[in-house]
Amino acid sequence: MRSMRWLAAVLAAALLAACGGGGDEGGGTDQPTTITVWAMGAEGEKLNTLATEFTRQNPSITVRVTPITWDVAHQKLITSVAGRQTPDVSQLGTTWMAEFAKLGALEEVPDSIKAADFFEGAWNTNVVEGKAIGVPWYVETRVLYYRTDLASKAGAKMPPASWQELQDAATKIKKVTGKYGIGMLPNAAGTWQEFMPFVWQNGGDVVDASGNPTLNSPQVVEALEQYTAFYKQGLAPKNATQGFAVESGFVAGDYGMFFSGPWHVGILNDTGKRIEGKWAIAPMPREQAGTSFVGGSNLVVFNASNNKDAAWKFVEFAARPETQALWYKTVADLPANKAAWDSGELAAQEDLKVFRAQLDDAKSAPSVATWEQFAAKMNDQIERAALGRSTPQEAAAAMQQDAQGLLLQK
Amino acid sequence: MDRQTAGELPLAAPPRVTTATAGARRWRSLREALTGYGFAAPYLLLFTVFLAAPIVASLVISFTDFSLGAIDDPADARFVGLQNYRDLAADEKFRSAAVNTAYFVAAGVPLTMAAGLAAAVGLNSQVVRFRALFRVGYYTPVVMSIVAIAVVWRYLLDVDVGLLNNALEAVGLPRVAWLSTPGLAMPSIILIAVWRNLGFAMVIFLAGLQGIPQETSEAARIDGAGRWQEFRHVTLPLLRPTLAFVAVVTSAGYLQLFEEPFVMTGGGPVDRTISVAMHMYEQGFGFFNLGYAGAIAYVLFVAILVLTVLQLRLFRSAT
Numbered sequence: 085m086r087s088m089r090w091l092a093a094v095l096a097a098a099l100l101a102a103c104g105g106g107g108d109e110g111g112g113t114d115q116p117t118t119i120t121v122w123a124m125g126a127e128g129e130k131l132n133t134l135a136t137e138f139t140r141q142n143p144s145i146t147v148r149v150t151p152i153t154w155d156v157a158h159q160k161l162i163t164s165v166a167g168r169q170t171p172d173v174s175q176l177g178t179t180w181m182a183e184f185a186k187l188g189a190l191e192e193v194p195d196s197i198k199a200a201d202f203f204e205g206a207w208n209t210n211v212v213e214g215k216a217i218g219v220p221w222y223v224e225t226r227v228l229y230y231r232t233d234l235a236s237k238a239g240a241k242m243p244p245a246s247w248q249e250l251q252d253a254a255t256k257i258k259k260v261t262g263k264y265g266i267g268m269l270p271n272a273a274g275t276w277q278e279f280m281p282f283v284w285q286n287g288g289d290v291v292d293a294s295g296n297p298t299l300n301s302p303q304v305v306e307a308l309e310q311y312t313a314f315y316k317q318g319l320a321p322k323n324a325t326q327g328f329a330v331e332s333g334f335v336a337g338d339y340g341m342f343f344s345g346p347w348h349v350g351i352l353n354d355t356g357k358r359i360e361g362k363w364a365i366a367p368m369p370r371e372q373a374g375t376s377f378v379g380g381s382n383l384v385v386f387n388a389s390n391n392k393d394a395a396w397k398f399v400e401f402a403a404r405p406e407t408q409a410l411w412y413k414t415v416a417d418l419p420a421n422k423a424a425w426d427s428g429e430l431a432a433q434e435d436l437k438v439f440r441a442q443l444d445d446a447k448s449a450p451s452v453a454t455w456e457q458f459a460a461k462m463n464d465q466i467e468r469a470a471l472g473r474s475t476p477q478e479a480a481a482a483m484q485q486d487a488q489g490l491l492l493q494k
Numbered sequence: 495m496d497r498q499t500a501g502e503l504p505l506a507a508p509p510r511v512t513t514a515t516a517g518a519r520r521w522r523s524l525r526e527a528l529t530g531y532g533f534a535a536p537y538l539l540l541f542t543v544f545l546a547a548p549i550v551a552s553l554v555i556s557f558t559d560f561s562l563g564a565i566d567d568p569a570d571a572r573f574v575g576l577q578n579y580r581d582l583a584a585d586e587k588f589r590s591a592a593v594n595t596a597y598f599v600a601a602g603v604p605l606t607m608a609a610g611l612a613a614a615v616g617l618n619s620q621v622v623r624f625r626a627l628f629r630v631g632y633y634t635p636v637v638m639s640i641v642a643i644a645v646v647w648r649y650l651l652d653v654d655v656g657l658l659n660n661a662l663e664a665v666g667l668p669r670v671a672w673l674s675t676p677g678l679a680m681p682s683i684i685l686i687a688v689w690r691n692l693g694f695a696m697v698i699f700l701a702g703l704q705g706i707p708q709e710t711s712e713a714a715r716i717d718g719a720g721r722w723q724e725f726r727h728v729t730l731p732l733l734r735p736t737l738a739f740v741a742v743v744t745s746a747g748y749l750q751l752f753e754e755p756f757v758m759t760g761g762g763p764v765d766r767t768i769s770v771a772m773h774m775y776e777q778g779f780g781f782f783n784l785g786y787a788g789a790i791a792y793v794l795f796v797a798i799l800v801l802t803v804l805q806l807r808l809f810r811s812a813t
Contacts, residue, residue, distance in 0.1 A: 159779055166565040187566055271674070271762045323653055323674035323763070333654065453562060457781045464587075468764055471676075 117394045118146045120171040124157045127175055127222075127381065130415045137410070138401050145394045165189045170386035172395040176218060178209035178379050178448055179455050185212040186453040191385040193219060194396055197403065205378035205446040206420045212451045218382035219403050220420030222411065224345040225446045226281060226368070226376045227438055229352070233362040234260050234340035243366030247285075247310050250341075250369045254319040257340035265319040267330045267342035270470035275463045276449075277377045278343055281368055282307035284375035284447050290487065291450050297487035300480045308469055308476035315470045322471060335359055343368075345379070346418050349435055365435055367442050378446035380420060418443075454490045461486040556788030565782060578789035588790065590765040591773040597680055598687070598769065599748045599801075605688045606744055607737070610695025615725070617696070618703045629700075633693035640690070644757035647686050648673065651758075673759050676766045683754045683767055691747070695740045702736030703729070738809035742802050749798050770794050 123131045128151025135147035150171065152160055158180060164170045165187050176184065184190050193216040199207050206220035228243060230253075235242045238256035241249055254265030269275055283289065288303030298304070314320040321333070330342045335355050352363060368374045383402055385395040401407055408419035409428060418439055425431060425440050449455050462483055469479035531538075556578055558564075560571040582588050613632050617625050635643065650657050651672040659669040672682045706729060714728045730737075751769040755761055761768030770790060778787030 162562070162565060162782060168566075183562060186563060189566070271760070273760070323671035336654075338654070454781075457783075460776070460780075464765065467762065471764060473764060 116144050116146070117391050118148055119173060119389075119391050119394050119398060120148045120150060121398065122150045122152055122157075122161070122171045122174040124152055124154045124175055124381075126415045127417065128152060133414050134402060134407065134411065137407070138398055141401070142394075142397065145397065147398060162187075165386075165388075168388055170388045172389040172391050173383060173385055173398055175221060175381045176384050178206070178382060179459070181209055181218055181382065181384075182212045182451040182453040182455060184384065185215075185217050185451075189386055189388070190217040191387045191389075191392060191396075192217060197400060201403075201422060202420050203378065203422060203443045203446070205443070205448050206380060206382075209378075209380075209448045209451065210382050218384040219399050221381050221383045221402060222408075222417035223378055223380035223420045223443060224347070224418060225378045225439060225442045226277065226343045226345050227442050228366045228368065229334065229342050229344055229348060229363060230366065231257075231334065231337070231340040231359065231363050233359075234337065238340070240340075242364075244369045246369050247282075247371050251310075251313065251319070254314060254341065255317070258319055261337055261339060264321050264333070264339040265341065266314055267333050267339045268314060268320040269330060270315060270320075270322065270467050271463075273463070275466050276459045277379065279307070279311055279462075279466050280447075280449070281343070281376050282311050285368065285371040285373050286310075287372040289447075291491060295450070295492070297484055297491055299487050300484035304483070305476050305480045308466075308479055311466070312469045312472075312476060316472060331355070334363075346416070346439055350416060365438050367438060368445075374442075374445055376442050376446045378443065378448050380418070450491070452491050458486060458490040461490070552788040552791055555785050556792050558785045560783075560785035560788070562782045564784075571785065574785070578786050579793070581786065582789055582793065587765060587768065588770070588773055591768045591770045594680060594765075594767060595749060595751055595770045598684060598751050599745055601681075602684045602687050602748050603741065603744050605684065606691050606695055606748075607740055609688055609692040610740065611699050611733075613692060613696040614699035614703055615729075618700060629696075632696050635690040636693040638690075640753045641757055643686070643690060644754050648758045651682060674763050676763050679759055679763060679767045683758065686754060686758075687748070687751075691744065695744065698736060698740050699733070702733050706732045734809055738806060741805050741809070745801050745805065746798050749794065749801065770797075 121131065121135070122128075128149070131149045131151070135149055138147055139145060158177070161170075161174060161176070161180075161184070165184070170189065181190075193210070197219055199216065202220045203223055205225075206223045207216075210216050210218040210220065228250075230242055232242070234257050235253065238253075238260040240253035240256040242253065244250040244253050250266075256265070258265035269278060272278075280290075283304050286303045286307045288301050288307060289298060292298050315322050320339070329351075330344065331348060331351055333339050334342055335352070335358055349365070352359065368376045383399045385392060385399060389395050402411070403421055405419070405421050405423040405426075408421045408424035409430065411417055412419055412424070412430060418436075419425060419430065425436075430436055430440075449459070452458070465474070465479040465482050465486070468474045469476055474482070555571070557573055557575060558571040559574045559577070560568070564571040613628075617628055649655070651659075653659060653669055653671040653674065656672075658672070663669055670678065673679050710728055710732065711724060714724045719727065750771050752771040752775065755767040755769055756772055756775075759767045761772055771794065774787050774790040774794065777783045777790065
C-alpha cells in the first residue's frame with residue numbers, strides 16, 4: 085500500500101516535470117520557461133556562470149546546461165537531430181555548420197542580431213547558402229609563438245615578416261637548439277588548419293567564388309612547397325607522435341617557434357618558471373597577405389525547440405559585448421563581438437592585441453557539409469607531401485581530385 | 495543452452511502414468527515447449543532487438559546511399575545496388591586498411607599463439623617456481639582496459655619522453671620513433687597486442703595441457719622420446735582442438751583491430767596502421783556515411799567468416 089502511494093507520487097512528479105519541460109508554447113516573457121543548452125569542453129563546465137546571470141536578468145527563464153565532451157559532441161548532436169531530441173540551444177564547432185544546415189535542423193538568425201558586430205571570418209562560418217543560421221560565440225585564431233631567448237641567441241630577426249624570414253629564423257634557431265627550428269604537426273586532425281594559412285597568405289583558396297575547387301593552382305602548390313620545406317630541410321620534426329602536444333618541445337628547447345591559438349598562452353603560463361618571460365607571440369608572416377585561420381564556436385537554435393523566443397534571447401545575451409567580456413574573464417575565450425575588445429583587459433594586454441589584430445585578417449573553411457570528410461583527405465595529402473612520399477604538385481592534384489568528388493557533390 | 499531452458503527443468507521425473515491419453519500428452523509437451531520459450535524469451539527479445547535487427551538493417555543499409563541527409567528521415571536514402579561495394583574496391587584508404595589488418599592478423603595470431611603456448615608449457619612443467627605469480631602476471635593485461643593500455647604504451651614508446659627510448663639512449667643506442675616511423679608503427683602495435691592477449695591463449699592452453707593424459711606422455715618417454723619429440727608428436731597433436739579454438743577466437747578478435755591504432759597512432763603515419771574497423775568507424779560515425787560503413791562491415795564480416803571456416807578445415811583435415 086505504502087509503495088503504491090510512493091509510486092503514484094513519483095508518477096505525478098514525472099508528469100508535472102514533463103509538462104513543465106516541453107509544454108510551454110512560445111515562451112512568453114512572464115510564463116516560466118526552461119531552455120536546454122548544450123556546450124562542450126571548458127565552455128560546458130563553466131556555462132552555469134552565464135546561465136545564472138541570464139536568469140537574474142530574465143527571472144522567468146531557467147537555463148538547463150548539459151556539458152558534453154568534444155570527442156562525442158558531433159555524434160551526439162547528429163543523433164539528437166535524428167531522434168528529434170535536440171536541445172533548444174547548442175554550441176557548434178565552426179566547421180560543422182553546413183552539416184546541420186543540410187539536416188535542416190537550425191533556425192535562421194533573427195534580424196536583431198547584426199553581422200557587422202562580429203569578426204567577418206567568424207560570422208562567415210555561420211552563413212550557409214546565403215542564410216545565417218548561427219551566431220559567433222567565441223573565436224580563436226592562429227599566431228606565431230616564439231622563444232625570445234633562442235631567437236636572440238640565434239640572431240634571428242623576429243617576428244618574421246615573410247616566408248623567407250620565417251625559414252631563415254627556423255634555420256638559425258635550429259643551429260642553436262641542435263634539433264629543430266619550428267614545431268609543426270604533419271599528422272594531426274588539425275593539420276589542415278596549420279596548412280591553410282600558407283595557402284591564403286599566398287593568395288590561394290580551397291574554392292573560388294562560385295564554389296569550384298582551386299586546389300591545383302600554383303598558389304597552393306607554392307604553399308605546399310613552403311610548408312613541406314620545413315620538414316625536408318629538417319627544420320621541423322617529422323615524427324610528432326599522435327596525441328602529443330606541440331608545447332613540450334617548445335618548453336624543452338627542441339625548437340623555438342610554433343603556430344597555435346590563444347589557448348597556448350594559458351598552457352605556456354602554466355608551465356611555470358622554465359620559460360617565463362622567454363617567449364612572445366607575433367602575427368602571421370606576410371606573403372601576399374598575412375591571413376590566419378579563424379575557428380571557435382557558434383551558438384545555434386534548433387528548429388525543433390518549443391521555446392524559440394527564449395532560446396534566441398539567450399543567444400542574444402551571450403553575444404552581447406558585456407557578456408562576452410564576462411565570458412572572457414570566466415574561461416578566457418576570445419570574444420567574437422568586436423565591441424567587447426574596446427575596453428578593459430581585452431583592450432590593454434599586449435598578447436591580446438596580437439590576437440585582436442590577427443582576427444581582422446583570418447579566414448575559415450568553406451561552409452560545405454562534407455568539409456570534415458574532405459579535411460581528413462587533405463590531411464592525408466599534406467602528411468604524404470611532408471614526409472616526401474609525394475611531390476607538392478602530386479599532393480595538390482590529389483587534393484583537387486578529392487575536392488571535386490566531395491565538395492561539389494550536393 | 496537448450497537443455498537448461500527448454501524441457502527438462504519443469505519435469506522432475508519421467509512420466510509413468512499409464513492412463514495418460516494422447517491428448518494429455520500433447521498438452522504436456524505443449525506446456526513444456528511454452529515453458530521453454532518462456533525461459534528463453536528475455537534473451538530472444540534482447541537478441542532480436544539489439545543484434546538481429548541491427549544486423550539485418552545494416553545489410554539493407556549497405557545497399558543504399560544512407561548518409562547525413564537521411565539521418566532525420568531514412569526515407570531519403572535510395573537503393574544503389576552494389577555501388578558502395580564497388581566504391582570500396584576503388585577506395586585507396588580501404589585498401590591500406592585491408593592490407594594493414596591482414597598484416598596484423600597474419601603476424602599477430604601466430605605470435606600470440608606461440609607466446610601463449612610457450613607460457614602455458616612453462617607453467618605446466620614442474621620446473622618453474624612461483625607459478626601462481628607468473629600466471630597472474632601474464633593474465634593481468636587481458637583484464638585491463640585496452641584504452642588505458644594503449645595510452646600507457648603510447649607514452650612508453652614516445653620518441654622524446656618514452657621510457658623505452660630513455661633506456662636505449664642510456665646504453666648508447668639512438669632513439670627510435672616507434673609509432674611514427676611508417677615501417678615500425680604496425681610491428682610495435684603487433685607486439686603490444688601479443689603482450690596483451692597471450693594471457694588469454696595461455697589460460698586456454700593450460701586447460702588443454704592438463705587434459706592430456708599422463709599415460710600418453712609417460713608411454714612416449716618410455717619409448718625413448720626426448721622433450722622436443724614428446725612435445726611435437728604427443729602434446730601438439732593432442733592439443734589440436736585447443737589450438738583450433740584459440741586460433742579462431744584470436745583471429746576473429748584481431749580482424750576487428752581498433753583501439754590500439756585509434757588511441758596510439760590515429761591510423762598514421764601515412765595510413766600505415768589504419769584498420770578496417772577504424773575506417774568503418776570514421777565513415778560511419780565520423781562522417782555518417784552509414785551505407786558505405788555498412789558495406790565495410792559486411793566485407794569484414796565475410797572475411798572473418800571465411801577465415802574461421804578455413805581454420806576449422808585446416809585443423810580438422812590434419813587429424
